[in-house]
Amino acid sequence: MATPTALPPLPFNPGRVRSYLVRLPLFTRLVLLVILAFWLLELQTIWSVVEWGALIPNEINLGTMYRLNTYPIIHTGFFHAFLNALALTPLLERFEAEHGTLTAIALFIGPLSTLPAGLYILIEKVILHGNTSVLGSSVWVFLLLGSEAIRTFKSNPYFSLGPYKIPTWTSPLLACVVLSILVSNVSFLGHLCAILVGYLFGLGYLKVFVPPEKVLRWIEGKLNLLGRLPHYVSVDQKTYGRYGVLPSNSASGTSGNQVPMSFLGNSQRLGA
Template sequence: MRRARNMRPNIVSEAGLPTRMSQWWESIPFLTSAVVVVCGIIYLVCLLVGYDSFNEVCFLPSAVVSRFQVYRIYTSILFHGSLLHVVFNMMALVPLGSELERIMGSVRLLYVIILVATSNAIFHVLIALLVAHNPLLTYDYLMNECAIGFSGVLFSMIVIETSLSGVQSRSVFGLFNVPAKWYAFFLLVVFQLLMQNVSLLGHLCGILSGFAYTYGLFNFLIPGTSFYSSIESSSWLSSCVRRPKFIVCTGGNPSGYIPTQTSQNSTTSGLLSGNIWRNLSSFMPQREVSAQSTEDIRFPGRGRTLGAVQGQTASHLHSDSNLQARLLEDSSPNSPLDSSTPSNTQQLSEGRHSVDDVATAAAGVPQNQGAVVSEERIKKLVSMGFDRTQVEVALAAADGDLNVAVEILMSQQG
């Protein structure tokens, strides 16, 4: 029997690609996907209506300075000159923006994008003015350079994400690894060599803005978590907040998104707090790690740490350390105590009371409570066959720890 030539197509393979694309798109957070949609729609509208007058929306330093067209700061990052331009920028934005948005939250990342876009423009204008009006060599080209595209913000995000990740090296297109602090500069050189009509100054200003953010120069411009919470709780944003892809600012440790921030709700200027000069000691700042609790849930109870707890009671225990050693030595089987001697009995009694007082004081419990606990432990060890006098001395030396006291007693008998 012949097999029919026009076989039914594989339904699983046909539904596989749309399903995977849908899953991939759903995994992108709210703000990152919104930027991709806005940039894509703007390019398609310009393509359909035949709009190509990018001189009206690009970032032009001469127009910003002479005609104060500040709107160019933000329109320039949303428009793109070609299909390859917008596709390449959005493909780079998806992993970068998704990572930063999961760390910062959707509203906070939007604020950071606006902040670095503004600082990029300021750096761009200042450098262009400096080059155009310096007394040594006048060069007006940068004042009339028309920059457009989201790549300036992308370079800022690259620097911020690299700083927050804490990695030591990064791979450049899988060809070779470079130190993380030079990664953005290597990308800048590679793009300048491989592509034409690429704004060197626009990308360089993006790198400068990223480092300014990580070094804390913008800390005085960054509001506290209450600012973001009030925006998220507003009625006009409620429909966006309810979306599954929206990431709410939880108000966690700011060191997760600001490497130089030291307090959770601090809005103090980095210029006044001294963070800038401390961070300048290293070229690439690292994310601060919050101090972990000294108590481990795996080992509950009061632990003794060298240089910490012992350091607080060292002055109290030092005076009785020789007495404890002498009492242990006197109570060993090789040199038994003569209980009939009044001086030895009085010395041992005074030594026990002194050591018990110090042990209970170091443990932070009242003396009466410590005596009751010690009496119960003494009875336990006496019931095991040890001498009561040796048990009392061993418990005092072990700070009330039964296990340590048993080891002391066993070593004495051994």
């Protein structure tokens, strides 16, 4: 009697994946649930979610301004949604852990969605006279990569590629170019607009959009959000993330700095 062949080990540890998902903060969980919900809605044939919520330049008017917020959470299929969610989760989780849940909600429902959309419409419609629609949460992926690249550049200005030294702030641009070459039907312009907004955020030019901490603390205390909402990240918890102060061997001596993390007309998707 032949001995049964042992199954090959999994390329990942299911226990670690489950532990990571259980620890995801509140807003990150909500974003993933909304992405899943809109993908499920797209399975029906009565109403097209993509046509309703995609960022289509010629369709933007006072009655359709909601598209400036809906396009990042709508995708064209399972793999589009899954790969974008996979790339977005660690970046968004890190952002929320650092800035707090209320700040993340205010920024991603507001300027971190509308500014890339407005810049895209300006270039696509006014300058290029096109009407290519875009959608997908990779707009947030490239925006967060742009912000992290600026932070990394401040502590590690270059990375080596053979004999060449390449500025670290260019890494999202290189990723944008490579993705556009390797994957068809993705929006190079949409990703580029997201990266530019991410650069502005990383440089501090968008801090005017960040809600004042005094206001956030008042809201948290008034509504007892930390006590009522599981996985909520408060303003006071967010200074060094939810896991305490990370050790730093930086000799700069600057106080309060955290350790930098390296990290559709004709419809186009934002991301793979």
